[in-house]
Each structure stands twice: as C-alpha cells, then as structure tokens.
Amino acid sequence: MNYEMEDTQNSAPGSLPPAQAAKLGAPRRAADAQSTTKRLQTELMQLMTSSAPGISAFPSADGNLLSWTATIEGPDDTPYAGLTFKLSFAFPSNYPYAPPTVLFKTPIYHPNVDFSGRICLDILKDKWTAAYNIQTVLLSLQSLLGEPNNASPLNGEAAELWDKDAVEFKRKVLSRHRDIDDE
C-alpha cells in the first residue's frame, strides 16, 4: 500500500512537488479502493433490490468487498437446465475501469470454459466497459451457457460435440457437474 500517495492527496493545494506528482501517476493498488468500494456497495444494493431471476451474487464472507461469490442457474432448454453453478469474482482496485476476474468454481463442461474454470468471454477482456457490472456479467454468462461461442473454444471437444452430438454433450455436462459446498 502506498501511504505516501494518500498523504499527497491530503496536502494543501499548491504543494505538489513534481517528484510526488510523478508518484501519483504510478499505478496504484489499494489506494483506488475508495471509489471501487463505493461502486461495489452500490452494486450490492442494486442486486438485492432488483435481482434478475436465476442469478445471485454476494461479497465473500471475509469482509473483503473486492472478492465475491455468485451463482447462476442453467437456463431452461439448454443442456445446463436445472443445474446451478458457482462463480468467483475478483475485482481489480480500479474496477469498474477494468473487468473483474471471473472463474467457474463449479466444474462445467462448456466450449468456452476450460477445466480450471477460466472463461473466454469478450466482455471480460477487451470488450469490457465501465457500464458493465456484476449483474450484466452474470446475465451474459447465463446466455453463454445456451449460446456458446464455438469459433474460439477453450474446450475444443465440447465445441465439436455441441454441433455434432447433443446427447453426448448433455451426458458430458451432467457427468462433469458436481455441486460444491461453500469453501
């Protein structure tokens, strides 16, 4: 944590030597947390008051607002119907100007998710915008379950099966799925 930086912010206007001004430009970690925290608190309020069906999210129990756990329910009419998936959200200190890191904690068989739970979704990478939020990410992931992007698969076998053999795909989904307890 860069305490010097916070000192600089609290100093009187007009007393900013160039050397410290230079430090202000350096990437910060924890010092960004104030607006990030505020934003995440607002998101929590929004999720609690107007939650979309089939998704939920909550900060992790350890009181760190930069780490959340979320769940999505598999949409009907997809191989994932009736299944529930847990995810983890890790927010960077400059959220929402950078996307959260989202992982599937529940093992999932899906063309755009690898076996460690890493997700290939453009809005979590270069297509991120600060207007996205936890809810929009969860809704995007929910729709990804029903409409995988088979052009850039992380799991090539799943992408192939999705097109060729729906029954075998469904079998793989169910065999891989395993409810996990809260860790």
Next chain:
Amino acid sequence: MAEHDLEVQEALARDFQPAMEGPLVGEKRSSHAIAEEYAKADPIYVAKTAALPQKYSHYRPILGDGNCGWRATGFSYFETLLALRDAARLEEEIARLTSLNNLITTVGGVEEWLFEDMVAETISLLRDLVTTMQSSPDAAEQLLLQRFNNPEVSNAIVYHLRMLASAWLKGNAAIYQDFIHGDLGVEGYCKEWLDAPNQEIDHLGIMLLIDVLLKPVGFAVEIIYLDRSAGSQVNSHMFQDEEDGVPTNPGSPIIHLLYRPSHYDILYQDRSASLPLQQPVDDVVRSSDIQVNRATDFTKHQIVQGSTTTLNDFSNLDMNSLLSIPGFCPPPTPSHLGFPAQYTSIEPSYTGSQLSASISPVSPARSPGDVSNLSVSAGFPSQQTANLISPTLPPQHPAQNAFPPSNTQIPIHGHGPRLHPISPSLPAHPSLSPHAPDPSSPSSASSFRPSKYEWEAAADWQEPVVFQTSTFKNSHYNTAHYNNPNFQPEEWNPESEEAESSRGRKRST
C-alpha cells in the same frame, strides 16, 4: 499519396513512444523540450519541431496510457474554464453537465447508478475550482493538476467524458455514422472505441468530445499534427463552430492539442509567461510584446539548437506575432483544407515587403463619410481585425479581444524599428488607413463579425500590392517622401488643404 507511403509513414511515426510512466498530466514546460526530443530524428521532424516553439511556447505532456486524448481534452476544458476566472461560467457548466446525465441514461442507455460516481468527480472538481479560484487562482490551478493526477478522480472524469461522447453519438447518429469505419455500426463503435476504458481516442472520438463538451461552452480546438508529412511546418486543424467556413465565435478561447500518431499532449500559446522588455501600457502594447517574447525565445532557441535556425524561422515567427496587431492582415492565401487562410501555417517564404504592404493600422481619425472611398482592399484589413486577433488570443485574457483601435499606431511605430526586421517599412504604407471604415466607437473593431460576403471578396484579393519596388520608392506615391506619414498624395488637392490639415486623431467631424 500512395497507400504504402502512408503505411511507411505510420510505421516510422510509431517510433515515437509516449511516456508510459510519470504523472498522468505533467507540468507545463517549454515546448523547446519537444524540439530537443527530436533533435536526432530525421529532418522532417527536426524542421517541424524546431518551428513549433515559435508558435506554441509551452506544452504539457500527458501520460500515454490509452486515455491521453481524453485526458488532454478534459484537462484543457477545466483549465480553459478556470482561465476565464468567471465563477458564473463554471456554475453554468455544472448545470449543463448535470443535465447531460439525462442524455447518458436515455440516449446512452446507461443506468444512472453506474456512472453517477464519475459525474460526481467532474462536478465536485468544478465546484472546488469555483471556491478555490475566488481566493487564489494559483491554488485552483494546482488543485486541477492534483485532481487530474489522482487516478481515481482522473479516470472517473475521463470515463464520464467517454460516456458523454458515446451518448452524443447515439443521439446524433445520422451526423456521425459515415465516420465509422467498417461495419461496426454506432453501437459497435461505441463499445469498441468509446466505452472501452483504455481505448485511445480516434478521430471521431475527438470530434464527438469537442461537439458535446467544448463547442457548447464556446471553446475552439486546434489540433496540431506532428507527423512525417511533407513540409517544414506542422499541419493543424481547427475545430470550432462555423457557418460557411467563418467562425461564429471568433474571440473564443482556443485549446491546442499536439497530436503525434496515437498520442496527444497539450500545447499553449502563452503570452503571460515571459518577462523581459515588458512595456505593458495597454492591451495593444501587450500584444506587441508578443514579438518581444518570441524574439527572446528565439534567442534561447539558437542556444539550444546551435545551428539550425534560419531567417525563415524568424520571419515566420514575426508573422504570427503580427497577427495580433489590430489592423494587421496578411495577404489572404487560398484556403487550406477548407479552412480559413489565417489558420493555416504561414509559409516562411513571405517577404517583409509583402507584409508591410498589407498592414493597415486602424486609423484613430474618423474618416470622412465618403462611402465611395471604401474600396474592397481598404475595407478588408481592418474588418478582419477581430478575426485575426482571435486565434492568438491568450485564453487567460478572454476580454482582450476588445483591443481599442485608437492606440494602434503608437506601438507599431514605437516597437517596429527596434524589434522587427521588417518594420522599418511600416510607416511607409499608410495610404490605406484613411479608407478604413469609420470605427464609430473604440470597441467597434472587436465586435465586428465579418459577413461571409465580405470574406469572399477578401479571399479574391490574392495579390498584395507590393510598394517596395524600386519604382515605387521613387514614386510620388511613396509617403516616405512626406513628413506626415498619413499624407495621401492621391487624395490631396490644394483646395482641401485647410480641411486636410485638421485631419488627424483630434479630428472630431
């Protein structure tokens, strides 16, 4: 230009690496630093950057983090507003930007809770500037710099600007959609180029930002392109409200942005930053001081560069400072890229004699009401006065476009011979001045707005009358032969001797 030439140029220009560490918004410094930076580059850059400090005395480096164009424009917006020293203006902007939230929610389609924190930073900076400014303008400037160097605040403001531009595009898609390359569409463009947090600003982005943020508050933006295109002068492009190519708000503050491929910094034409040889008597004299200051810079430049300065640079420099002398007008050149001639870079090839021929000090004397004497060429220079002043007006002194014409001749005669290589010929051409339209009040020159028709007439006036040929020197039209520089041989006749002798600044009829 062949396509692969462009590619080659782009590749070479990419060698420039904007600073990746350091402050988000740097301290203002002499623009000679840019020339030094390029001292070992290829000749095109050397020539262009060597000429740069003569027109733009200072620059402010912006961190190249993908947001430089947004941050430079945003910072300049606040800085220019602050320079107006007008609390009411800042309050207006608070109201305007707050009301634009509605645009972001309804047209932009972003729920308010997602961006209200960002807008809050913009508004709180404006509010704090209002309060700080009243006690100490310097502290307000420091506050601005400090906030913009706090990534939390700075990035929030920058993202607010992105959302404004994005919503503005969605609300005015018909105007801008032809600027969108490929098949992105408006939505796709917004997502890819505007809403992505670290995506550098492209041309359309700058246009949108200027249109939504700067034009409504009356600021013009000049973008100076430092690239490898041919020529010894940087190209520049002026963005401002115009009607048929004529700026509708000629006295507006101008923000100067230096563009190097994929990077923006801020440039300044700073009048206030120099000291020696100050003769601040009135506004007009101050504008003449520009020459003094530029000349000082020039000397420094010689020291730094050691060898590369030429007389061409110097004459170019003089041209620019002369633009701020009321009544002075360079010969109109054909429009460059569709923009009024006075905004194009002035080629160093103009000779002093051409310059002096077109100088027309606004005569303090009331001219006779004889309208038939008003030829187009005589009317043009003085009518351009207000316009010509505006591009070089320091943003710090917005009110000074009201140069009173009544003192014009004093500084020209007083400073010219000493400071100005071409000025010895200045007194030798006053034949135009009595024809100048009668300024009904001292401030009429500043409030004048040329109509497009007069502009066109002026644009046809391609060839300045060159009085400095040897034939002219011997001619009886050469007023250097007469003791009274205002004497008009072609006007004079013995019968009106009585009336003529009373002509002068004390004339009251």
